[in-house]
Amino acid sequence: MNKPKSNRKVQEEYNKIFIEQAPTAIAMLDNDMKYIAVSQRWLKDYKLEGQKIIGRSHYEIFPEIGDDWKENHKKCLQGEINKCDEAPFRRADGSVQWIYWDVRPWYITDGSIGGLIMHTGDITHLKEKDLEKSRIEAILEKTNEVARIGTWEFNIIKNEIFWSKIIKEIHEVPEDYKPNFEECLLFFKEGESREKAVNATNNALTKGTPFDLELEIVTAKGNSRWVRAIGKSETTEGKTNRLFGIFQDISKIKLSELALDRAHSELKAIFNSRSIAIISTDKDGIIKNFNRGAEALLGYKANEVIGVKKPSVYLLEEEVKKFTKDIAESFGKNAANFNHYSDLAGRELNDTREWTYIRKDGSTFPALCTLSAIKNSEGQNEGFIAVSTNISEIKKVENELLRKNQMLNVAEKITMMGNWQWDTITNVVKWSKNLYSIFELDESQEELTYDTYFSFVHPDDQKDVTTIVQQSIKDKKFHDFIHRIITKTGKTKTVQLLAEIITNDQGEVIEMIGTCQDVTEQKMAEKKFRGLLESAPDAIVIVNATGKIQLINKQAEKLFGYQTEELHNKPVEILIPARFTTKHTDDRKRFFLTPKTRIMGEGKELYGLKKNGKEIPVQISLSPLHTEEGLLVSAAIRDITKQKLAEQKIIESKENLEIIAEKLRHQNKQLADFTHITSHNLRAPVSNLNALLSLYKEGTNEVDKNDLFNKFETVIHHLTSTLNTLMLALKIESEDLEEDLETIRFEDILHKTKEILSGEIINSGSVIDSDFSKCPKIKYKRIYLESIFLNLIGNAIKYRSHLRTPEICIESALTDEGKAVLTFKDNGLGIDLERHGHKLFGLNKVFHRHPDAKGVGLFLTKTQIKAMGGHISATSKVDEGTTFTINFN
Structure with missing residues (x-):
């Protein structure tokens, strides 16, 4: 009769079953930390193959384990679970392994702790190979899924079922759940799974048949899961008294199988891809596989290389030597006699590097190749597989990025x-x-945080910096700012921060990217400039090319009544009266085209506009300022109100003196003109009368006396005409100019003149054109204006050229000061001004042999114009014509 095994022995027995079958590194230890069972992966991970482990102490196998780990093991033996995602494990030989672990107690039937189960994984390669991170994480995830193994026991004699904690988790029942035989079977999904479970259980109970099934269950929460159920029976005297085994959640494995199928399809698609070259070799280095991508990249057909060529056909010899040397050194081998085909048996190889591939036609291109060893079931190398891509375009981009990065580094140094x-x-x-x-921080400092930067902020600026950063995050818009820092060596610098804020789809701030510029020198220069600006005696206003105010000093604030912030970036025209703004804008644009230091509006009166709307007379000096932001103009503005008042008084006094002097001058000139006229225009006729009178007295012939008497009549007529003209001129000079003034349209005066001279116009064929659009009317004495038009137009007709049609053009205009100007232009005989210009407007002065020429018209015209405060001038060329220009007051 077989003696029943103890519960402890039984527990150890079924625990050994799943431990030995586990694909991950799992060890089972008793309460004395001695090994009961280990998985093959455990032996491999910790390089313990071939050593006797069972029965030996865990601390004997791993003497490098410290007190802290031993303390954790004690806690686990008291019921705790100790997990760690990753930690360094320094081995006795000095090497470091990165491992994760799950250490927890295992229980025997009576619920007491029988020892520890350690589930670990070597993730050293994860830490060493970032490129394989994703793949390794997937492997770890699969390993964790496989580790979801629980134990179960059905004590037939007591009709009790025991489920370990993990089985309860798989079935989604509470930890205090107590299953019974019928309920256990009902968890299996109705149909095929439940039938298999029932049959397997019956066969195990009646025949002692073990089972290993993959079945589908429905959890207590209604979730569907796939499980692997393994069971064995225990018999005593031919009768089954106990069933026990393991239960594993394989839902993810099932899904993984589907994923594996997809991955296989994807790998097949990749192998057939024309953009990726996949080449494999046997253990002797002969090419075994050569996909279409390899054909496309290298120009060889698969049948040209498979079985007959080695990879050296498309590799550079020096790169092969370098590869061999690197691989030999990585495995501690001598590169001189190293052969990676034969010397890497049983070793892992995964090398990624750039190669220069040689096409069949001799051309070359850069390729990125990942070379991996191909293992057989015994773990021996059967060859290698190389996955390569053409990285010509990537290299171009890399080189361009490198060049731009170098340029950026240079630019950053230049701009600090x-x-x-x-x-x-x-x-x-x-x-x-x-x-x-x-x-001034060492680049070797690995960890940088916001606090690293903030620790350099000047204590007096820390509050402002915190406020601005917080406000920027709140507004999701960076507010550029300037503050001081204290560098690692204690220097105080001023820096300017600019940045962009990046948010996620939910609008949350996730990143800031920006620049930091050392503006210490600029701020020092700015302070000096501000000091000079404030020390200037005049108001200073600095403007950019668009006319926006950039800076003002205190004197400018005082002069115009504005604060600096009220004027910053405002148009400078805010300080100029509206009537000058248009012209000022044009003047400003011209200044920026040819900038130079000068007085603004020299010779003109300039006015500024205060905030309260009051205008003030000013004097302005302009100077160009060349800055990094572009050309600016500095305007030094001085209030000249007091000077203007003093100047006005001087002007008024001067004007009074000038009026008196002008009256005296005018009276003297009248006297001189009268004397001149009397001496020249009256002396000759009087002398002539005296001579005729003597002849008349001496004459005896009555006929001669009659003839002399007729001559008396002619001379007396001329004398009378001269006296009348003289009296008219004197009358004009003495008339009150303010009397009889009226607003007169030039067109009306011209029309009347044409009517008076209609006969002469028709006989001469004269053409008269006029344009009074620029100044259509004037306030004047009508009789004077009619006389002026009559004399000037009449003279133009009288002294016309008989070689061409007489043309007379009359135009009006306005000067910059708003004064009227009138021009009379003809194409007549013209006047030799070099000979006669000085006597052009003299009395009785004629310049052409014309029977009606008396030399009175221009004299009267000038007298009338002058009496009204105007001026007349003439330009002329002989036989081309004459232009008279009248400037009215």
Whole structure:
């Protein structure tokens, strides 16, 4: 009769079953930390193959385990579970393994702790190979899924069923759940799974048949899961008294099988891809596989290389030597006689590097190749597989990025600027090389955070910096600012921060990217400039090319009544009266085209406009300022109100004196003109009368006396005409100019003149054109204006050229001061002004042999114009014509 085994022995027996079958590194230890069972993966991970492990102490196998780990093991033996995702494990030989673990107690039937189960994984390669991170994480995830193994026992004699904690988790029942035989079977999904479970259980109970099934269950929460159920029976005297085994959640494995099928399809598609070259070799280095991508990239057909060529056909010899040397050194071998085909048997190889591939036609291109060893079931190398891609375009981009990065580094040094990135979620900060230089911080400092930067902020600026940063995050818009820092060596610098804020789809701030520029020198220069600006005696206003105010000093604030912030970036025309703004805008544009220091509006009166609307007379000096932001203009403005008042008084006094002097001058000139006229225009006729009178007295012939008497009549007529003209001129000079003034249209005067001279116009064929659009009317004495038009038009007709049609053109205009101007232009005989210009407007002065020429018209015209405060001048060329210009007051 077989003696029943103890519960402890039984527990150990079924635990050994799943431990040995586990694909991950799992060890089972008793309460004395001695090994009961280990998986093959455990032996492999910790390089214990071939050693006797069972029965030996865990601390004997791993003497490097410290007291802290031993303390954790004690806690686990008291019921705790100890997990760690990753930690370094320094081995006795000095090497470091990165491992994860799950250490928990295992229980025997009576619920007491029988020892520990250690589930670990070597993730050293994860830490060493970032490129394989994703793949390794997937493997770890699969390993964790496989580790979801629980134990169960059905004590037939007591009709009791025991489920371990993991089985309860798989079935989604509470920890205090107590299953019974019928309920256990009902968890299997109705149909095929339940039938298999029932049959397998009956066969195990009646025949002692073990089972290993993959079945589908429906959990207590209604979720469907796939499980692997393994069971064995225990008999005593031919009768089954106990069933026990393991239960594993394989739902993810099932899904993985589907994923594996998809992956296989994807790998097949990749192998057939024309963009990726996949080449494999046997253990002797002969090419075994050569996909279509390899054909496309290298120009060889598969049948040209498979079985006959080695990869050296498309590789550079020097690169092969370098590869061999690197691989030999990585495995501690001598490169001189190293052969990676034969010397890497049983070793892992996964190498990624750039190669220069040689096409069949001899051309070359850069390729990125990942070379991996192909293992057989015994773990021996059967060859290698290389996956390669043409990275010509990538290299171009890399080179361009490298060049731009070098340019950026140079630009940052020149501008004393660095760039930074701040991940606001992880608080990880990255600085450019030049930013380290600005803060005088060693680049070897690995961890940078916001606090790293903030620790350099000048204590007096920390509150402002915090406020601005917080406000920027709140507004999701970075507010550029300037503050001081104290560098690692204690220097105080001023920096300017500019940045962009990046948000996620939910609008949350996740990152800031920006620049930091050392503006210490600029701020010092700015302070000096501000000091000079404030020390200036005049108001200073600095404007950019668009006419926007950039800076003013205190004197300008005082002069115009504005504060600096009220004028910053406002148009400078805000300080100029509206009537001058249009012209000022044009003048400003011209200044920026040819900038130079000068007085603004020289010779003209300038006015400024205060905030309260009051105008003030000013004097302005302009100077160009060349800055990094472009050309600016500095305007020094001085209030000359007092000077203007003093000047006005002087002017008024001067004007009074001038009026008196002008009256005296005018009276003297009248006297001189009268004397001149009397001496020249009256002396000749009087002398002539005296001579005729003598002849008349001496004459005896009555006929001669009659003839002399007729001559008396002619001379007396001329004398009378001269006296009348003289009297008219004197009358004009003495008339009150303010009397009889009226607003007269030039067109009306011309029309009347044409009517008076209609006969002469028709006989001469004269053509008269006029344009009074610029100044259509004037306030004047009508009789004078009619006389002026009559004399000037009449003279133009009288002294016309008989070689061409007489043309007379009359135009009006306005000067800049708003004064009327009138021009009379003809194409007549013209006047030799070099000979006669000085006597052009004299009395009785004629310049052509014309029977009606008396030399009175121009004299009267000038007298009338002058009496009204105007001026007449003439330009003329002989036989081309004459232009008279009248400037009215």
